[in-house]
Amino acid sequence: MNWLIGAVLFLILAPVAGGLIAGIDRKITARMQGRVGPPLLQPFYDVGKLFEKENVVVTTAQNFYVLVYLIFIALSGALFFAGGDLLLIVFAFTLAHVFLVLGAYAVHSPYSHIGAERELIQLMAYEPMVILAAVGLYMVTNSFYVADIAATTVPAILYLPGVFLGFATILTIKLRKSPFDISTSHHAHQEIVKGITTEFSGSTLAQVEIAHWYENVFLLGFVYLFFSWNPVIGVVAVAITYAAEIFIDNVTARVRWQAALKSGWLAAGILGLGNLAILSYMMLGGA
């Protein structure tokens, strides 16, 4: 029954954790920029307020796509915390994101259209590295199941430093952080209108935000897998990784999509594949 507990806990607690992380993120970001920053719970206030807004749409269908997006993000994350198959989880996340993109296409608006294209480019940029990360964890732990990977006693990070760095690179894309926040950004100063979410408002926008919280918690869970042989180190590593992402977010400006695509693919090709090639060479030699 462990898996069920994991899934249910994720479904209930992840929005809370995700919102808190967003709150901390905003606080730290503000300090880095020499501002005081909003209260810790500001993200919750924001989302709460969104739910009270008037229901305005360009087309009714957009609500559908965003709802499916939210549900599948939550489902994929729940699968992760239930200890499911990492590859299936990765593919389920892709499915969810495709629905967000379709929502942006459905509204047939110039700004969301560009956002949708860019979101797809992001997807294309990070997907190879995510798959390689899953494969790397398999090579170290001999299982694609999150439950087994999390229970391993092998320090995966020592075998997969390149994969981890590659994953950290595309993590920037997935967390929607600079310099790779090309489809939509948290920061007003580098946004063409609001990218993929331009036409989403009120409760629909709130759903996008909650989905983002769910996803962030999943992503940090993925980072944890690299360090899961020691929970304490794991949690510390996750915190440091996230802090590093915030730092990068604040010291870089948005790049063009070409650079985002190249970075994602080079990270996978050099850091990811290079690491895995050495690893499989070692394993061949060992066997």
Place this chain on the structure above:
Amino acid sequence: MQTLLFLILFPILVACLLLFVKRTTLRYAVVALSALVIGGASIYLLMQYALEGAVYFAAPSEAASLAMVAIEMGLALFIVYMGAKFKNYLAIVLAVVQAALVVYLETTFSGNLHAVNNLFIDQFSIIMALIIGIIGSLIAVYAVRYMETYHRHHPEVRDRQTMFFFVTFAFLAAMFGLVFSNNLMWVFFFWEITTITSFLLIGYSETEEATKNAFLALVMNLLGGVAFVVALIFLAATEPVSGGIDLARVLASGDAAIILIPAALIGFAGITKAALMPFSSWLLGAMVAPTPVSALLHSSTMVKAGVYILVRFSPVFAGTFTGFSIGLVGGVTFVVASAIAISQSNAKLVLAYSTIANLGLIAACAGVGNYMLVWAAILLIVFHAVAKSLLFLGTGAIEHRVGSRDIEDMEGLIVRMPKMAVMMFIGIAGMFLAPFGMLISKWAAIEAFVQVPFGLVFIAILAYGSAVTVFFWAKWMGKLVAVTRETERVEKGFFEEPWAPLYIITGLVIATVLLFPVISSTLIEPYVLAIYGVTARLAQANVGIMLLMIALLLILPVSFLLFRRSAKHLPAYMGGRPATPDLHFAGSLGLTREVQTRNYYLTEYFGEAKLFLPGAVVCTILILASWVLAGVAL
């Protein structure tokens, strides 16, 4: 055995009958009825043999073999005639070389050209028969009405519909023959028939371009045919060890090194037929043919013959460097063709590149050939056949209504042709999204390649390839679902009875997704088990999760009811200018301007001009390497 013979002979009978049917209504009746019979017979075949494993039949040999050689010679003469008529001398040379080799084979090794059993049936053949019998004949049904409309739209094309349907059914018969033959001479005979039939269908419109592309297909496939005969000669010459032309004996042969050479040659024939790089251009050129032809070539016949033979021989390839390089040909084709698909806006070309990519993936699985990969390859064949036929037929129907096959012109299809858009949506989802079919195979393939020495190359190929795949399919889907305002609905009168094939195939796509665990456990797993002694399957828990995802996807559209009417509608944001829902905004100087949206095609990075040549060069080198490695292994 009667069912097998019936499935081979009945389509020929229908083909001959159709030569004399001139009226469309009557033709429709004949084709629909025979489709029903052929489909029914393939299902009967399934019920008859699904649980039996491989069954072999002696089948009359002497007369049939003689007739086949005679027909082969006749076809060679036909090619020579056509080649002379259109001044394509390469085709003549290849046809003559091939005929000469066949004569050499028949005369020199006549004692060794005997197979105990000429026909056989096993689960893999049943799967192929179902694809040919159901999808193939549905396409034929669709083609009747399509061709009627086609000729109305293209008055300049000579009406040769009797020939068209004769060839179509002959094609189906040849495909059945190909997957049922245990005698490799017979396989080769049917193989050549498919080459000729596709040549005739591609050249149907008789324009200069069509003729040119038909010859391109012919020449490339004849090249494969020559390799096939050479393989047969080699097998016949080494009959005592290799097993001669008896497929079952060859596959069971103890001397792996001896049969690797013919396997590499037949694999090459498979590569040409499956349109892998560098031979992909014939399949792209085949796009000039009427859409049902493309649907037929891409989903249930022709290219499937290529991957069929590769998968058949994959136990021979397994664990050899030859197999590895054939697999790499497939892998490189997969990633390069997927990337090029990004740069295409012509729907049929996108579909063609995606077919080439998927055939590449199947070949990659077959070449490396461990049990899990063979499982994945067969599953890919099934899912690809249903989803791709739906997409082609859908594109054809849209083209007749919208007047274009450009993806940009499909914008707002959900408003203009809602039912068609939903069917296309399902078809596209079947091509790349979890939990639909193709993705299961990619997933299984990744898990399998991890365990293969040097499998990392394929993992990388799959990782990049699937990322690229998501991009080009999703942006097409996006165009379909864009809710455009004030556009006319053009679907009316569209879904009359002749379009039933589309509904049925859509149903089949969903059915295969829901039933794939059953398909896997009753057909694919026993086949893999019989050959490898072990089999692959998805874990129960994962199957459950996927069914849950499917269920969610089927239920969630109900949520539309929740959103109805309550919301206030506003036009899209246009930089704050007053705007109307049909994407017009108030520009400066009182002018109203229109906004248009276009997808990204990134031609600069993923264009054909940039990627095709390197891909073709690498694949050519890999093909040569596969021969050299087979030679070295000897």
